Amino acid sequence: MPDPEEAVTSLEELGLTEYEARCFVALTRLSKGTAKEVSQVADVPRSRVYDTIERLERKGLVSVQQTDPREYKGVPVETACQLLREDFDDRIDAAENALRQLETPESPEDEGVWAIGKREHVTERVVTFLEDAENTVQYLIPATEVVDDRILATLASADDRNVDLYLEVPTEADREDFAAAVPGATIAVAPDLERTNDVRGQWPAQLLMVDQRAILAAGLRESDLPDVHDEVAVWTYGRDHGFAVWIRELLDDRLADRDRKSG
Incomplete structure (x- = not known):
């Protein structure tokens, strides 16, 4: 049987918060869903679904349909993985650049x-x-x-x-x-x-x-x-x-x- 918790953990390791990971996994399991439905599937308080979905939308991982009530749809898994891969690479590049600026060059005169x-x-x-x-x-x-x-x-x-x-x-x-x-x-x-x-x-x-x-x-x-x-x-x-x-x-x-x- 598919394990949603394994998917949630993997997404957290890639930089999503727990609520972001749970909401995206829930939308992956649903074709589309309202905040109430996402809350029930994701086991996330409904009051937190709205701001979590907003962050996922800014990351390009969720589309919002302006209906009443609003409905949400996750992007295809392939698209999501590509976006997450690019974001992860950007984080590594940023860390490398920051560390290189702090790095003290090895001294050829080091007698140790x-x-x-x-x-x-x-x-x-x-x-x-x-x-x-x-x-x-x-x-x-x-x-x-x-x-x-x-x-x-x-x-x-x-x-x-x-x-x-x-x-x-x-x-x-x-x-x-x-x-x-x-x-x-x-x-x-x-x-x-x-x-x-x-x-x-x-x-x-x-x-x-x-x-x-x-x-x-x-x-x-x-x-x-x-x-x-x-x-x-x-x-x-x-x-x-x-x-x-x-x-x-x-x-x-x-x-x-x-x-x-x-x-």
Whole structure:
């Protein structure tokens, strides 16, 4: 059986008040109705039906027939959903604009080291760093499975901007996959990145440095679910922070060592 209460709840979640949702659902169930009929079907006090219908009319959801007594008719469901969708999108746009005006830009001089949980948040930070890349990207990827289509697309975009890309991956098969996605990158096979015995159920996932400044180090850890791994990371913008200095020296040493071997 159809559930009017489910429809009412859904409309409330889209921004209608409870009385607006109840009156519109009632009119959807009726071909048309007077205030008395709407009140009875909607279980809304008759004295509140009039102002509620007036608001619904302003929203374009109800038509009013000037009879005696007045009769009301809801617009087709498809039309109502389109109007509600447009209104919802407008609300999101308004919220985004207001928040962007209040947002404090991230400072490149921030010396803090910040922690991130959840893979999608780690990916978002990697993408942000790569989008801001101007000169160089050094990227060690022990766990290539964490590099999703968004990261690959952002690497390709950096490649198009003539950013120098230096990638290290565990296997030749990984190198071929990344070379196909980012043809301008210098990609080396580094067997030492291959996963070995886990330490406390944790292992490295990715290590990224952009423009010798922005750094992210991420790892995978076993979760309570079978074959499911969580990704966590730390990141910083700080050039002089001890963590940043250590990572920069590590990556620069690897790059220099690779150049010596290739030379």
